[in-house]
Each structure stands twice: as C-alpha cells, then as structure tokens.
Amino acid sequence: MRQQRRTKKIQKRTLKAEGRSRKKVNREIVLVTYVFVGLFLIMIGYLGYFTYKESDTYRNNPYNSKRQQLFSDRYIRGSIVSSDGKTLAETKVDEDGKETRSYPYGSVFAHVVGYSTKGNTGIESIASSYLLNTHINPALQILYELKEQKTMGDTVKTTLNVKLQKAAYEALGDKKGAVVVLNPKTGAILAMVSKPDYNPNEINEIWDELVSEENKNSNLVNRATQGLYPPGSTFKILTLLEYIQENPGNYEDFSFDCDSVYEVGDYSIKCSKLVSHGEEDLITAFAKSCNGAFASIGQTLNFSSMYKLCEKFGFNEKLPTDLLSNASSFVLKDSISVWDVLQTSIGQGKTTITPLHNAMIAAAVANNGVMMKPYVLDTVESESGTVIKSFSPENYRTVMSKDEAAILQKYMRAVVTDGTGSKAEGDGYQVAGKTGSAEFATGKETHAWFVGYADVEDPEIVVSVLVEEGGSGGSAAAPIARAVFDAYYGEE
Amino acid sequence: MTNLVIELSKYLMLLIMVLYTGLNFYVLRKQDVRWQNRVCRKQVFLVFLLQFLGYLIIYLKTMEIRMLIFYGIQVLFFLIYFILFKTIYPQSSRVLLSNMVLLFSIGLMMLTRLDVDKAEKQFIIGMIAAAVTLVIPVIIKHMKALSKWAWLYAAVGIALLLLVWAVGDTNGGAQLRISIGGFALQPSEFVKLTFVFFTASMFQKGQSFGRIVVTTGIAAAHVLILVASTDLGSGLVYFLSFLFMLFVATRQPLYFFGGLGAGCGAAALAYKLFSHVRVRVAMWQNPFSDYEGKGYQMAQSLFAISSGSWFGLGFYQGVPTTIPLKENDFIFSAICEELGVIFAICLVLIYLGFILQMFWVSTWMDELFYKIVGFGLAVMVGVQVFLHIGGVTKMIPSTGITLPLISYGGSSVVSTMLIIGVIQGLHLMKQREVEEIEYAAAAQDEEDPEEDFEGRR
Numbered sequence: 001m002r003q004q005r006r007t008k009k010i011q012k013r014t015l016k017a018e019g020r021s022r023k024k025v026n027r028e029i030v031l032v033t034y035v036f037v038g039l040f041l042i043m044i045g046y047l048g049y050f051t052y053k054e055s056d057t058y059r060n061n062p063y064n065s066k067r068q069q070l071f072s073d074r075y076i077r078g079s080i081v082s083s084d085g086k087t088l089a090e091t092k093v094d095e096d097g098k099e100t101r102s103y104p105y106g107s108v109f110a111h112v113v114g115y116s117t118k119g120n121t122g123i124e125s126i127a128s129s130y131l132l133n134t135h136i137n138p139a140l141q142i143l144y145e146l147k148e149q150k151t152m153g154d155t156v157k158t159t160l161n162v163k164l165q166k167a168a169y170e171a172l173g174d175k176k177g178a179v180v181v182l183n184p185k186t187g188a189i190l191a192m193v194s195k196p197d198y199n200p201n202e203i204n205e206i207w208d209e210l211v212s213e214e215n216k217n218s219n220l221v222n223r224a225t226q227g228l229y230p231p232g233s234t235f236k237i238l239t240l241l242e243y244i245q246e247n248p249g250n251y252e253d254f255s256f257d258c259d260s261v262y263e264v265g266d267y268s269i270k271c272s273k274l275v276s277h278g279e280e281d282l283i284t285a286f287a288k289s290c291n292g293a294f295a296s297i298g299q300t301l302n303f304s305s306m307y308k309l310c311e312k313f314g315f316n317e318k319l320p321t322d323l324l325s326n327a328s329s330f331v332l333k334d335s336i337s338v339w340d341v342l343q344t345s346i347g348q349g350k351t352t353i354t355p356l357h358n359a360m361i362a363a364a365v366a367n368n369g370v371m372m373k374p375y376v377l378d379t380v381e382s383e384s385g386t387v388i389k390s391f392s393p394e395n396y397r398t399v400m401s402k403d404e405a406a407i408l409q410k411y412m413r414a415v416v417t418d419g420t421g422s423k424a425e426g427d428g429y430q431v432a433g434k435t436g437s438a439e440f441a442t443g444k445e446t447h448a449w450f451v452g453y454a455d456v457e458d459p460e461i462v463v464s465v466l467v468e469e470g471g472s473g474g475s476a477a478a479p480i481a482r483a484v485f486d487a488y489y490g491e492e
Numbered sequence: 493m494t495n496l497v498i499e500l501s502k503y504l505m506l507l508i509m510v511l512y513t514g515l516n517f518y519v520l521r522k523q524d525v526r527w528q529n530r531v532c533r534k535q536v537f538l539v540f541l542l543q544f545l546g547y548l549i550i551y552l553k554t555m556e557i558r559m560l561i562f563y564g565i566q567v568l569f570f571l572i573y574f575i576l577f578k579t580i581y582p583q584s585s586r587v588l589l590s591n592m593v594l595l596f597s598i599g600l601m602m603l604t605r606l607d608v609d610k611a612e613k614q615f616i617i618g619m620i621a622a623a624v625t626l627v628i629p630v631i632i633k634h635m636k637a638l639s640k641w642a643w644l645y646a647a648v649g650i651a652l653l654l655l656v657w658a659v660g661d662t663n664g665g666a667q668l669r670i671s672i673g674g675f676a677l678q679p680s681e682f683v684k685l686t687f688v689f690f691t692a693s694m695f696q697k698g699q700s701f702g703r704i705v706v707t708t709g710i711a712a713a714h715v716l717i718l719v720a721s722t723d724l725g726s727g728l729v730y731f732l733s734f735l736f737m738l739f740v741a742t743r744q745p746l747y748f749f750g751g752l753g754a755g756c757g758a759a760a761l762a763y764k765l766f767s768h769v770r771v772r773v774a775m776w777q778n779p780f781s782d783y784e785g786k787g788y789q790m791a792q793s794l795f796a797i798s799s800g801s802w803f804g805l806g807f808y809q810g811v812p813t814t815i816p817l818k819e820n821d822f823i824f825s826a827i828c829e830e831l832g833v834i835f836a837i838c839l840v841l842i843y844l845g846f847i848l849q850m851f852w853v854s855t856w857m858d859e860l861f862y863k864i865v866g867f868g869l870a871v872m873v874g875v876q877v878f879l880h881i882g883g884v885t886k887m888i889p890s891t892g893i894t895l896p897l898i899s900y901g902g903s904s905v906v907s908t909m910l911i912i913g914v915i916q917g918l919h920l921m922k923q924r925e926v927e928e929i930e931y932a933a934a935a936q937d938e939e940d941p942e943e944d945f946e947g948r949r
Binding site for chain 2: 047067138148
C-alpha cells in the first residue's frame, strides 16, 4: 500500500514536470496562434472594406458587362436627371410589366444622354451600372425579390443644364456641328450638342435608316467628342503661347506688315477674305487672326518644343473622359517642311481636334492654366433621394503658368473687343475667345469655330462651337456662343 | 414558384452558414466532451440542410435527374462516413469531423454548379481519401517509429518534387503535375506531409545548431525546387511553415525573423530575376493595365466578388463561369459572387476555427515530434487559406493556390484529408492519455481527496 502510494507520488511529479516543459513550447504555439487569428481578422476586415468601399468601382467597370446584363433582369433602369432635377431619361413600366425608356427632351440631349436599347451610348453607357444598381433599404429589397418584383434602380444626376442645352441646340439650328459648354473651374459639362441628331425615343424604329449606307449624315456620331476637325485659327492660341514661352522678354516687340498674302519661296499663306491687316503688333495680329503674321511666327519656333506643348495640352492621347471620344492629333516631328510649318502654325495641315478638347483648352486659359477633367456625372442617388456617390472635380494638368494664362486672357479678350470675335458678346457680360475658319477641302466653305469664355473678370462658362461648312468663325460660330452666354447671363 | 424557392434559399443558406459558424465557436465554451458532441450534432444537421438547399436549387435550375442521383449518393456517403468514423473512433474530434464534411460538401456543391463532371470526379477521389482517413488515426497512434524516419521523408519529398520539376506538365505557366495513366498528380500537395514529418523528426532528436543548419538546408532544397518549377504558391507555403516550425522547436524568435528577412531578400531577388513574378505583382497593383491578357483573371475575380456584394447574387444566379480557373485557384471568388461576402466571411471564420482546433490539439502533445507535426500541418493549412483568399481578393499578389477541401483538385483534397486524419490521430492519442490520467486521478482522489491534481482537465 505504502509502496503503491510512493509510485503514484513519483508519477504525479513526472506529470507535473512534463506539464511544465510542455507549457514552455506551448507558449510559442499560442503566439503563432495569435498571429494567425490576427491575419484572418485582417483578411475579414479587408473583405468587408472591399465590399463596402471598393466593390462599386469594380462592379461598374464597363468590362463587367456580363454581370451588368444580369442586373437589368433584376432592376428597373434608373432615371437620368439634369443638374436642376429635370428628367432627361426614365423607364416607364406599363401594366404588363413592359419597360420603355423615355427621353422627355427628345433629340435635344440625344448624343450626350445616349440610348440604352441598341447597346449603350453617352451617359446611358457610362452610368449604366449605377442605373442598374439599387441602394434602397435591404429589407424592402428582399420583399421585392420575394414578390418577384423588380427593384427601382438608382438615379444619376448629371451636370447638364437644360436651359443652356436648349439654347445651344436652338442656336445651332439645322446646321451640322457641335457645341460644348463647360464650367472652367470644375470641368463640369453643362451642355453638349451634336447635329445632325436623332430622336432617342424612336431609336428602335429609325435604327435601320440611321445605320444604312445611304445615310451620309452620321447622326449617331457625337461630333462634340468624336468629331475631328482642323482647329483653324483657334490653334493660334497654342502658337501664341509657344512664341511667348520662347520669347518671354520681347514677344511684345513683334511686328508684321500684312499685305493679305505672305509668301515664302513658292508657298503663299493668304489671310481670310484676302484682307490686308497692314502694320500690326502681336496682339492685333492675334485679334484680327492674321495668317501671315502667325505663319511667320511659326517659322521662328522650335517645333520639337511645340510638339511637347501640344502633348501637354492633351493632343495625341485619349481625353480624360469616360464618354466615347477620339484623340486629337498633332503629328509634326523634327524634320518638317516649310509648308508644314506655315500650315501648322495657323491650325491647318494635319492637326485635328475635337470640339470638347478645344473647349478644354479655352477652359484652361480661363482657369489660370489649370486644365480640369471634364465630367458629366454629378451624383448617384437612391430612389429615396439619399446621395450614394458624388463625383468631384479633378485637376487634369497644369498646362501653363498663371502669368502665361493671364497674357492669353488679355489677348483673347482683344479678339472680342477689337477683332474677329465681336459677335460673341451680348449685354451684361464680357467675353474672351478665339475664332477659327478652318479649311478642310478646296471649293467648300470653311468649318466655323469659336472657343471662348465669360465673364472675363470671373470666368464661369466656356463655350466651344463648331459649325461644319459654316463659313467664317466670327459670323457663323460666335453668334451661337453668344446665344449660350445670353442664356446663362440672361434673366430667364 | 421556382423563383420564390431560389430567393428564399439564398437567405436561408446564409442563415445556416451564420448559425454553423456561431456553433463552431460556441463549442469552445465548455470542455465537456458530451456537451460538445451535442453541439456538433447540430452542426451536422446544418451541413445536410445546406447541401439539401444547394442541390434543390441546382435541380430546379437544370431539371436533370443526374443531379438528384448525385445528391442522393453524397447524402448516403456522408451519413455512412459520419457513422463509421464515430463508431471506430468514439473519441475523435467531432468539430474537426463536421468542419471537414462541411467544407468538402460546399466545394462539391459549388463544383456541381460550375462543372458537374469535375464535381463527380472530385467526389470519387474524396470518397477514397475519406476511406483512407479511417485508418490514418490508428497508424499515427500506434506506429511509434514514425518519428525515426527523417531521412526517408526527406528523400521521398525531394525525389517527388524533382520528378515534377524534370517531367512535370506545364499548366498555365507552372509545372505542377505529373500524369500517370490519365491521372494528374500534384506531388507538392503530398510532399507537404512528408515535409512536416521530416522537420518534426529532425527536431525531435534535438535542436543543436548543426542539426538546425542541416534541417534548414534540406527544407530550403524543397522550397528551391518548387520555385524552380514556378510553383510559387506552394514554395511560399513550405517556406513559411518551416519558419514557424523552426520557431516553435527552437523557441528562438531570432531564427524566425532572420528567416523572414532572408525570405524577403529572396522575394526581392525573385522579383528581379523572374518575369512571371513581376507580372503577378503588376497585375496585383493594376489588373486593368493588361485586361485582355495577364490581368484578365484578376479582373474577373474582382468583378465576381464586387457583383456578389454582401448577400451574393444567389446560388446558380451569377456568372462565375467567366473567371478563369474558377474551379480551383479562384473558387473563393465564385463563392463570393453567388453566395455573398457574408457567407465568405463565415467561411474564413470556419477555416480559422479549423486551424485553431489543430493548434489546440498540438498544444496537448507531450512529445515534440507530435507537437510539431500537428502544429506544422495547421500552419500549412492556415497559410494556404490566407494565400488563396488574399490572392483572389487583391489583398496580396495572387500566388495561384487551391482553397483546402473546396477547390477542385484530387491531390489537394486527398492531402488535406490526410492532414485531418493525422490530427484526428493526435487527438485520439491525447484523449486516451487524458482518460488514463483522469482514471489515476480518480483513484488518487479516493485516497487523499485534499490533494489537487494538476494534470486533470
């Protein structure tokens, strides 16, 4: 008995000793366990963060089209509204559950709002995933799902302004062309018109006609973002800037004697309507848009530096917008012919630009050298009006110094006060801008351009107008810009 | 009506998963084995319920009798397996058992939805592996010589890995498998076990500096062969597991951090040397920089997870088939898309509970060999889960690795089931010891009840 008891005591002691050494190693195991608990909790945190914060971005990615299609079976496409809350597009559901997309303003917003039945274009495309998503109360959503009822998608509020859009639309009239209106400080697109247009309410009925080969009007193309035109004299803004940058101290000493034709060897550059501008300084040459003077300036310029300037302004790259757009092009390299130099300096030759891009350049001048990213989506709101997402203005690039912008502002003001752009201004505001009459084919009228902003003291609105075969910029495009300015500054 | 069932099932499945996860942690509250077993019975019930709903939806969506038959066989198999395992090993860990069956059945459900042929293949291999797990615990418990074969483990492991490196099939840029008579084996999955057993047997004999150097050298050889075969994911799993095992065996944080530092250096070197490493990092930073090419699968994975959002699009309601490698390296994204992120978070928690259980078992072990075996295997599974989930969610660069028990891949399923078998063996060893001590303690208490006994649990 006693013996037994002793063995047990020994057993007990060994067990205790073992327990101690086991515990020592276990401390390390417990430590590693904590590490894994930590790692897994981080993983869960990340999953939650991703779903809460980042998933919308991925879900709305245009490449995610297969799943977005899935959503249209579950949600009723949301509405698109203007900045002042007017409906630009909405889906109506009839008693049988049939859905029709309706555009109350018809063809006025055709290109910028787009359509959603023959593929998606315009805002219908870039906002598609917001429109086909819902942020209503989850309990309500479950209820809808159980009742096999579609849920109303979110509403997208745009930066578009109905009054300005209508003014631009009416002013352009039956002519082909485009008008873009921006807020230079934010890059918000206030209006965007392209003609010829189409009625998006009838898109299914008129589709075959629109895409048939006989139709040469390209109604479906948004000329504002996709149309590539020679910039004509509006390009002199950049030629001028390059000249100022290369001659910072003495650019004002420039003078030129214009006798309507500027001859270099076998080449000759004519001024518009063969007007002789006579003896002129730089600001007058710019205001009167003297081709001879700018061709002669071009001959003094360093074109590789000019090329860099143009690339900085956004040529040869996709514009920073989700809207379907074409890249403006500036192709000159080091070894270029005299003729190319003369042509390019006055915005002819191989250079092409979209109306939106031209608006951005004028906006950069108005905004003291800072180019903003153009944007058209303002906020996404749930059916009950809660803001789910809001888009804020973003700087794109600083394309010139504040001082340089100030010089260009002064010169562009002179275009309106003493030059070709006088028809752009109405009562109650002051405009600065630049006209252009771009030749594109011999024997045809020139494309008419106007880019400019108001008010000179505190620029709030930039307008870019292009009228295909409209004639001179001063008489065909500037009045359209004025109509928009009038609408903006007018009482009504 | 069908829609109603599918929609209701979506939330029911989520609820089941949340309940199961809750039970998984609730069970840790009390040490009473009987009480624990009762909780686990509830878990088993939930597993069958989840499986029922899943296959109900699959059937409603496909209207194929084949699905019903497949479901029936699965139910039968799981029932038999549960009963057999419990009868043979009344003292086995029920939580491990139900977790294994849950994960395996979720995997089968998901695979049936993605590609039913693969699901059937997976099931057959899983059945065989499960049958093998019935004998593993006995082997672990009784073969005391297991800790004496360090060199055998090393030789087998390195030989198998070298074989893949030499004659392996190139699959998606990585040499992972060898084909034998139409079967593709992925030896790196099995070598995991020999690797852990090797390390454990080495340290069992002592932790002298020389021994550490030799062990580290052989471990490094494993990792280097894997890296040479461009199986980066497995290389990382082996590497990290070894570091942790080294740390526990030597109790020297210095070794761990030194190894970690060396690993970072090696990773930087690999980044400089290998273009496929750079591609992985670049696609992690921005999958859209090469959307049509290298970034496609990452982008699709993120589309799937983000489209699923918290509640998921519903089982069989999404389009997870757009994700390349959805059945294996990216199955977690497919789960997020259809079953939702909340479901996925539950899954992460279940895996966490799963490895915690394994760590816990290893802390019970007296012999260092068993301790390190249990611990090392737990770390293997933990690191693998972390790399898979972190990789497909863009938290870390994707390493291309399977999700244990859920991803398609016979080798992966078999090796994970073997791992669980080993852990069950350890569990069993301890349970018996505990009983013996309790018995002794009970005897002791009778004699002098005032003495308190430490070894009692």
